Amino acid sequence: MDPLLDLPQLRTFFTLAQTGSFTACARRLHRTQSAVSHAMAKLEDLAGTPLLDRRGRELGLTEEGRRLYQACEHVFATLDAAAEDLRRHQTQAKGRLRVGATVEFGSSILMKHMQPFQAANPDLEMDFTLSQDLLAPLLRDDLDLIIDCQEHPLPTLKKSPLFREIYVVACAPAFRKAHRLRVPADLSRGPVLSLDKAGAWWNRFLMAVPDDEQPHFDRIIAVNHIRAMIHAASEGMGALLVPRYSVLEELRRGDLVPLFPAIRPTEDRFSIYQKKVKAAHEKQRLLTRYLQSLSPEEFGS
Amino acid sequence: MDPLLDLPQLRTFFTLAQTGSFTACARRLHRTQSAVSHAMAKLEDLAGTPLLDRRGRELGLTEEGRRLYQACEHVFATLDAAAEDLRRHQTQAKGRLRVGATVEFGSSILMKHMQPFQAANPDLEMDFTLSQDLLAPLLRDDLDLIIDCQEHPLPTLKKSPLFREIYVVACAPAFRKAHRLRVPADLSRGPVLSLDKAGAWWNRFLMAVPDDEQPHFDRIIAVNHIRAMIHAASEGMGALLVPRYSVLEELRRGDLVPLFPAIRPTEDRFSIYQKKVKAAHEKQRLLTRYLQSLSPEEFGS
DNA sequence: GTTAATCATGAATATCATTCATAACCATGG
DNA sequence: CCATGGTTATGAATGATATTCATGATTAAC
Structure with a gap:
């Protein structure tokens, strides 16, 4: 009308x-x-x-x-x-809530934001499982709720989008200077840090770089742990590619500087998954809501 | 928040x-x-x-x-x-407003709904031009506002969507009985009315019919005037394809009955076009608003 | 039972808001 | 006067979201 x-x-x-x-x-x-x-x-x-x-x-x-x-x-x-x-009129949550999350996200962002929620729900026993394999435990009810960046399109699961994971290329300021990093191709000049030896970790970035500016990685330093990679990069060992949220602190302090902001690697989307039948439970709903109420920049997006 | x-x-x-x-x-x-x-x-x-x-x-x-x-x-x-x-706080419209519209739409629906607007704006002199060629007069300022189903993507024009023109196939009840019209292919059995001799008028309908149910038109009666076509069809001369709004009355009274409601010919969209510079004028704005406030079913959608 | 009405659900689509890239504008300082 | 930095405006492309379509599930009435 x-x-x-x-x-x-x-x-x-x-x-x-x-x-x-x-x-x-x-x-x-x-x-x-x-x-x-x-x-x-x-x-x-x-x-x-x-x-x-x-x-x-x-x-x-x-x-x-x-x-x-x-x-x-x-x-x-x-x-x-x-x-x-x-x-x-929302009752306070009680009981036990078993949360699963990916390792990097769980250990950094998630943990940094759970305090207020815990404080608001003192009677809720929570425990956290950080792992790559989240779906199976969720399905067999070892977990109540998981936060994952993989797609799980099962009809029994309820999916609530949380945030988009943005990737950045970064390195220590000194490193950038030493290797004169201005365009992606310059990465060929210095070592890069990668989760895997072959450098497949960087594909997400390479796909966003125009063909004629592709770097060629000669020296790849493999480190199978993101936090370790970050520390290495902060000390100037090489350039790295990581989810933005994992280096929020380092960027703020200037330990790391972002490289080539014009290049946008493909993003992943983090979502909360929970069994539909259990999603209505007060404790699960409250946590979902709380996480969704956090603003995008808290997740580095 | x-x-x-x-x-x-x-x-x-x-x-x-x-x-x-x-x-x-x-x-x-x-x-x-x-x-x-x-x-x-x-x-x-x-x-x-x-x-x-x-x-x-x-x-x-x-x-x-x-x-x-x-x-x-x-x-x-x-x-x-x-x-x-x-x-x-909207002042009442004054002056002169020259409206253009397509022939069929203008003569039926538009005229049926202008009375209340005219009554609300007694000091507004309006005149109506029904024609196929609306864009040119609009551009040379012979018209202030046109209602058309053709796309005019000019940057100087403001477009306000009005309604979608739905087409129906219909015929007199007796005609349907006589020719046993049940599926589109049955149309081959009786004469069909068309705006043009070749029957291209019906393409809009034929494109929505599956290949294996296509009728073949043997007897096409050409009538180059929609209202005339409608009268002919009402008397049982043949089946016709027309914009729904043009036969609202006939359908309601039962002079015509809709055929094959499952088949949905492609729709056209009617929009109001007016020069951006003049669209802000009170009289143009008021008419635009008034027309937009009419509910879809008044236009047969 | 069977039917007719109602509401729910999932996938496909349409619609609308938002962004991106860029233009236009305005005040201020050379 | 023309730069310059800081505004707001605009159009096209995109993305998010509401809406529909087609169908299933539930209930009430006969």
């Missing part, structure tokens, strides 16, 4: 009015500036009258905009209250 | 609670029952608790559902008020 009820747009408008800038609003909502611009164009078109007062630098609201803003305040207040109300 | 703000879903929930039935709710919102079901499943999953009380036939709300319903009442009330407020 009412075509103004396009609500993601109103949320955008609301935040935009608060921040006073498209760019800031975009950041706040984890969108791009372009998305905000499009959304507002559409909203104004729908409303049939300008809502924003774009006078150069500063951004204001028109008369109509201001009234709409007030309606928004009202609406979002009740909505948030309702959401809060629903949340309140 | 708040993932409960998925509002099309809330609107669905709200109507569902009011109608008390998935099917009825679907009808009200011009969706399928399936869509409603999916939406509610998602909403409950999001809320984390059942909101609907599905006890067999009758449908009730759970405690949480009821509270959410109240929030909805509140929210939609303010929202509707805000929308109303925006609408109120």
